[in-house]
Amino acid sequence: xxxxxxxxxxxxxxxxxxxxxxxxxxxxxxxxxxxxxxxxxxxxxxxxxxxxxxxxxxxxxxxxxxxxxxxxxxxxxxxxxxxxxxxxxxxxxxxxxxxxxxxxxxxxxxxxxxxxxxxxxxxxxxxxxxxxxxxxxxxxxxxxxxxxxxxxxxxxxxxxxxxxxxxxxxxxxxxxxxxxxxxxxxxxxxxxxxxxxxxxxxxxxxxxxxxxxxxxxxxxxxxxxxxxxxxxxxxxxxxxxxxxxxxxxxxxxxxxxxxxxxxxxxxxxxxxxxxxxxxxxxxxxxxxxxxxxxxxxxxxxxxxxxxxxxxxxxxxxxxxxxxxxxxxxxxxxxxxxxxxxxxxxxxxxxxxxxxxxxxxxxxxxxxxxxxxxxxxxxxxxxxxxxxxxxxxxxxxxxxxxxxxxxxxxxxxxxxxxxxxxxxxxxxxxxxxxxxxxxxxxxxxxxxxxxxxxxxxxxxxxxxxxxxxxxxxxxxxxxxxxxxxxxxxxxxxxxxxxxxxxxxxxxxxxxxxxxxxxxxxxxxxxxxxxxxxxxxxxxxxxxxxxxxxxxxxxxxxxxxxxxxxxxxxxxxxxxxxxxxxxxxxxxxxxxxxxxxxxxxxxxxxxxxxxxxxxxxxxxxxxxxxxxxxxxxxxxxxxxxxxxxxxxxxxxxxxxxxxx
Amino acid sequence: xxxxxxxxxxxxxxxxxxxxxxxxxxxxxxxxxxxxxxxxxxxxxxxxxxxxxxxxxxxxxxxxxxxxxxxxxxxxxxxxxxxxxxxxxxxxxxxxxxxxxxxxxxxxxxxxxxxxxxxxxxxxxxxxxxxxxxxxxxxxxxxxxxxxxxxxxxxxxxxxxxxxxxxxxxxxxxxxxxxxxxxxxxxxxxxxxxxxxx
Numbered sequence: 001x002x003x004x005x006x007x008x009x010x011x012x013x014x015x016x017x018x019x020x021x022x023x024x025x026x027x028x029x030x031x032x033x034x035x036x037x038x039x040x041x042x043x044x045x046x047x048x049x050x051x052x053x054x055x056x057x058x059x060x061x062x063x064x065x066x067x068x069x070x071x072x073x074x075x076x077x078x079x080x081x082x083x084x085x086x087x088x089x090x091x092x093x094x095x096x097x098x099x100x101x102x103x104x105x106x107x108x109x110x111x112x113x114x115x116x117x118x119x120x121x122x123x124x125x126x127x128x129x130x131x132x133x134x135x136x137x138x139x140x141x142x143x144x145x146x147x148x149x150x151x152x153x154x155x156x157x158x159x160x161x162x163x164x165x166x167x168x169x170x171x172x173x174x175x176x177x178x179x180x181x182x183x184x185x186x187x188x189x190x191x192x193x194x195x196x197x198x199x200x201x202x203x204x205x206x207x208x209x210x211x212x213x214x215x216x217x218x219x220x221x222x223x224x225x226x227x228x229x230x231x232x233x234x235x236x237x238x239x240x241x242x243x244x245x246x247x248x249x250x251x252x253x254x255x256x257x258x259x260x261x262x263x264x265x266x267x268x269x270x271x272x273x274x275x276x277x278x279x280x281x282x283x284x285x286x287x288x289x290x291x292x293x294x295x296x297x298x299x300x301x302x303x304x305x306x307x308x309x310x311x312x313x314x315x316x317x318x319x320x321x322x323x324x325x326x327x328x329x330x331x332x333x334x335x336x337x338x339x340x341x342x343x344x345x346x347x348x349x350x351x352x353x354x355x356x357x358x359x360x361x362x363x364x365x366x367x368x369x370x371x372x373x374x375x376x377x378x379x380x381x382x383x384x385x386x387x388x389x390x391x392x393x394x395x396x397x398x399x400x401x402x403x404x405x406x407x408x409x410x411x412x413x414x415x416x417x418x419x420x421x422x423x424x425x426x427x428x429x430x431x432x433x434x435x436x437x438x439x440x441x442x443x444x445x446x447x448x449x450x451x452x453x454x455x456x457x458x459x460x461x462x463x464x465x466x467x468x469x470x471x472x473x474x475x476x477x478x479x480x481x482x483x484x485x486x487x488x489x490x491x492x493x494x495x496x497x498x499x500x501x502x503x504x505x506x507x508x509x510x511x512x513x514x515x516x517x518x519x520x521x522x523x524x525x526x527x528x529x530x531x532x533x534x535x536x537x538x539x540x541x542x543x544x545x546x547x548x549x550x551x552x553x554x555x556x557x558x559x560x561x562x563x564x565x566x567x568x569x570x571x572x573x574x575x576x577x578x579x580x581x582x583x584x585x586x587x588x589x590x591x592x593x594x595x596x597x598x599x600x601x602x603x604x605x606x607x608x609x610x611x612x613x614x615x616x617x618x619x620x621x622x623x624x625x626x627x628x629x630x631x632x633x634x635x636x637x638x639x640x641x642x643x644x645x646x647x648x649x650x651x652x653x654x655x656x657x658x
Numbered sequence: 659x660x661x662x663x664x665x666x667x668x669x670x671x672x673x674x675x676x677x678x679x680x681x682x683x684x685x686x687x688x689x690x691x692x693x694x695x696x697x698x699x700x701x702x703x704x705x706x707x708x709x710x711x712x713x714x715x716x717x718x719x720x721x722x723x724x725x726x727x728x729x730x731x732x733x734x735x736x737x738x739x740x741x742x743x744x745x746x747x748x749x750x751x752x753x754x755x756x757x758x759x760x761x762x763x764x765x766x767x768x769x770x771x772x773x774x775x776x777x778x779x780x781x782x783x784x785x786x787x788x789x790x791x792x793x794x795x796x797x798x799x800x801x802x803x804x805x806x807x808x809x810x811x812x813x814x815x816x817x818x819x820x821x822x823x824x825x826x827x828x829x830x831x832x833x834x835x836x837x838x839x840x841x842x843x844x845x846x847x848x849x850x851x852x853x854x855x856x
Binding site: 479 | 663664668670683685688708709715718721
């Protein structure tokens with residue numbers, strides 16, 4: 001017969017203010033098997049835990065129920081207390097009477113007390129059938145995969161590599177560098193973006209522990225924390241990187257004029273064989289087969305002829321390799337909001353309405369215009385420029401109610417740079433609110449207004465239309481209560497950020513959850529900002545939420561430190577709450593094998609009695625996550641979940657329906 | 659929506675004039691509204707102080723100079739004391755009044771400057787304010803000769819609050835000093851106007 005102890009926590013007044021804890025404890029004593037029950041102000045405090053330990057020893061209890069808060073908060077605390085008192089830690093249960101009861105039923109104390117009694121009774125019913133389980137351990141493959149070669153990925157990889165572990169960076173573009181490589185200057189210090197990024201890119205490429213896999217994508221993910229099996233597809237670049245000496249002759253001679261440079265945000269052409277930008281790392285060209293004359297018409301092969309090392313290989317095929325990793329950092333970054341959604345701003349229709357990233361390329365001295373800001377329509381220098389903030393931010397009608405956090409700052413930066421390069425131009429900024437919450441950010445925006453004379457107008461623009469070769473911008477300034485009309489030469493849309501288009505499919509590969517926009521969901525908004533609900537998968541940078549460079553670098557460092565924490569252990573503790581198959585009952589129907597989302601079930605031929613082999617399912621302990629899908633699917637009830645056995649669950653249901 | 663603003667209205671020259679004369683950085687204003695919140699005269703003003711600062715920022719001189727805002731400012735300096743951006747708003751208001759007097763910009767048709775002018779003239783000639791003269795001159799110039807005569811004016815007259823004749827400074831030395839002071843002020847005023855227009 002079980003000897004159960006029930007410990008009812010007041011949680012200050014959080015529970016005791018609503019639930020009659022004394023009555024709950026008294027009721028517990030009437031239940032079969034309950035030998036001891038008390039209530040106490042804070043069960044989780046040291047005296048509270050000591051009370052449990054002493055009670056276990058004194059009353060020879062062999063299992064305990066703590067009626068308190070959510071197991072998410074204190075399950076670990078009470079399991080450890082159980083262990084210290086000398087019983088198996090899985091002989092402890094929690095009944096959540098705070099989140100599930102007192103907090104939500106504060107208007108009806110009597111009903112709340114009755115519910116608390118029921119919840120406690122259910123836990124008692126469950127713990128009665130608990131079995132002692134022992135912790136399991138799994139090995140850790142000390143090799144990390146970083147997906148995304150932007151500043152977040154580079155930083156995370158460098159931090160992990162510095163600590164002595166191997167890292168692979170997978171980047172889908174031909175070069176690492178990401179968004180930051182496209183930028184001109186960075187706020188609030190106006191230091192050159194490339195100047196601070198390229199040293200890191202070079203460091204990553206030369207680090208003995210870092211391996212770059214550019215022009216590659218993750219296509220399949222198996223396994224679990226410490227032991228991921230990940231398939232990486234290397235797209236055919238049609239260039240043999242071992243032979244290529246990065247001389248650039250192929251790019252120079254390529255006659256193709258079909259493609260627009262993605263790196264230059266499609267405001268400049270690029271060749272079919274190209275490196276995205278001069279400081280690309282690795283500096284090896286790739287052939288864009290959709291633009292290459294040879295691949296389209298079967299004639300040309302000029303690059304092959306001019307290549308001094310015969311590095312061009314038109315027959316190269318996509319390669320898929322499967323590798324083992326212990327941890328993954330997702331750092332896929334962001335796209336900018338599609339400006340076409342705002343028809344009233346005429347993006348696409350009027351050439352001189354540009355996106356913020358296009359403007360970044362225009363004002364960048366290594367950009368297609370070598371830093372000369374010109375109108376895309378007639379290549380004349382603009383005299384009046386208008387920035388429109390919150391394009392795709394804080395706009396529920398466009399499905400983007402969130403603030404993108406960086407647009408206020410980069411708008412101020414761009415207007416400031418414009419004033420610096422061309423002091424005689426007029427810069428107007430339409431804004432809703434200025435959100436400059438960061439170190440030296442507010443001062444930066446004020447500087448744009450006060451020192452540089454950028455005119456800020458508080459209101460959204462309602463319409464842009466063309467008149468002769470000018471753009472008429474109709475907006476408002478709510479501060480002076482007037483409608484505003486500006487005759488502009490160029491309009492820059494301060495696009496908001498959104499996740500990469502393929503972020504969702506990547507998240508699905510890893511079973512990482514994402515929000516309605518596609519941003520990866522962190523484990524906890526405050527206390528787990530870099531972890532995901534999938535152990536061993538971490539997030540860094542703008543793929544998790546809109547972020548500027550300092551925050552991205554900080555989060556990348558945090559993700560790296562989590563990876564290193566994981567790698568610091570020789571073996572990893574895993575919860576033993578997993579499925580087990582009774583081979584005598586199993587009929588070998590393979591239903592569980594098919595439903596298991598983690599591929600944790602194997603079919604084997606097993607000797608169940610002397611000389612008799614039987615085709616049965618077997619659970620791979622280290623792969624099983626304990627989701628219970630197989631338990632529900634099994635026709636012959638041969639599978640059960642340790643710590644959540646069917647008998648336990650039925651007992652609980654019986655208790656609550658009595 | 660009061661006016662329809664076009665790019666050509668953004669006269670940064672006006673903002674710079676006000677900033678130069680008042681030695682205040684008006685572009686610093688971030689429109690928190692604390693000045694308007696504490697202003698005891700805002701209820702009388704066409705534009706509260708916050709909006710006046712905004713109009714100056716945008717260079718909308720017609721709106722600023724055409725409004726009565728500066729004229730209703732009583733220089734209590736509550737706004738100045740409380741401004742988080744350290745703009746001396748009362749001083750800006752004074753500057754606007756000086757600029758109005760200097761005549762560079764078209765000004766509002768409020769009667770307050772007329773009252774101020776008569777008040778100062780009265781003070782200059784007699785050394786003390788000559789109430790009856792002040793009231794009558796103001797009423798005649800503002801084309802409202804019987805304003806407040808009945809019953810308020812009569813009652814005050816009967817109680818001896820308004821004297822029939824002006825009081826003068828009796829001490830000739832003091833009177834001389836008084837006139838000396840006024841001539842200094844006139845000189846300063848001329849300088850100020852030259853500065854304003856220059």
